[in-house]
Amino acid sequence: MTMLPSKAGTKGVPRAVRERQVLTTATEEFGRHGYEATTMAAIAARVGVTKPLLHQYFGSKQDLYLACLDPVGSRLLDAVRAAMAGPGTGAPPTSLRVLDALFTALDGQREAWFVLYDATLPAGSDAAHRAAHYRDAIDDLAAIGTADLLHTAGSSDPLDADALKFAWRGLCTALVRWWINHPDQSPEAMTARCARIFAAARSLGAVGDDGV
Template identity: 45%
Template sequence: MAPRPNAGTKGVPRADREQEIVRVASVAFGTDGFAATGVADVAHAAGISKALVYSYFGSKEGLHAACLAEAGGLLAAEIERVARDGSAGVERGVRTLAAMFAVLDDRRHVWRLLRDRTAPADGPAAEVVAQYTARIEALARDGVLELLGDAGTTDELDVSAMVRTWLGIVDSLMDWWVAHPDQGAEEMTQRVARLIAALVSDQTRRRGPAPGDATPAPTPQR
């Protein structure tokens, strides 16, 4: 296989070359999984030598950690952007998911990379995962605190339970979406909006008048 233009050739800035290696490796790890991907596979796809990959990243684990850092940072940055746009409550949740769908629409391998069950449970990768997970969970907690605070709920265990619930919903929806490649980002955003609207409207219908609501006057008897 002939090397790609500017891949592994003299004169290419190191940062550009590293970025290209990470891009190629992210696709490989996200498509085939950590266990099934070798440094030789990445080097071949990038049109460079294994030695060059090792010289930049030290090991397969180091390369994998670099891929995870970029992927986790990409998602966290989008979630942070939504957190700054002034939306709140349910609207913030829908916008967060919409942003995730949009940024991953043409690179769903990134989500599979982040969810890879064959990846090491310790080492550099685990450290990177812990960092971006903490970053995303902090954003989720902020959103939940705002949502529950508006409803008058401040119990810390309620907050903790809701954070885990929301993160579980996000993971499940993203997993479903990645498993349905025919569904685009806009279609998924509309689907999520419909599902959440159905849940909210159903709960409103079922609860009846809340304590303190005005009670309809009885119909006069004739």
């Protein structure tokens, strides 16, 4: 009995399974090394397939990157939206809910954050435009949260909100990078750590000019 080409895999592995293996590996490679430094040959070698087969399954390197990006971008965007949808009584602050949602969404594939926030994407490429689409959508949500925070603090300066939005993105990136270097830390542990850090930062902000 002849197997249909669309179902065929390599070395007895069904094509759908092999494709998932490729996407998992490619997401790690793009996240760890960036788009520019990642090669199809390296991905193929890690998966245990040939480079021509990789092109047969996914097309060009950019096509493979986009196949990795879309699930990552959608997952992170949905996580942020859900976290900001509306707190219940006694719920943690929005900032902690968002961070907890991000850590949970990235658990098991932490490098995926840097697939979305990749500075090496070719300018003007489909990859750069698609990544910017997800980043802008997440930034728009962040802008809502930071504007509300500043309004509560009595600031109405739009530049304050814009600066805080970019600082928030940098904070998230720094925390994920630290998390990658500490693989033993669970999403719950990271959220609890952030709560302690935020509490310490509030304490510092409450210190007067005379240091007390």
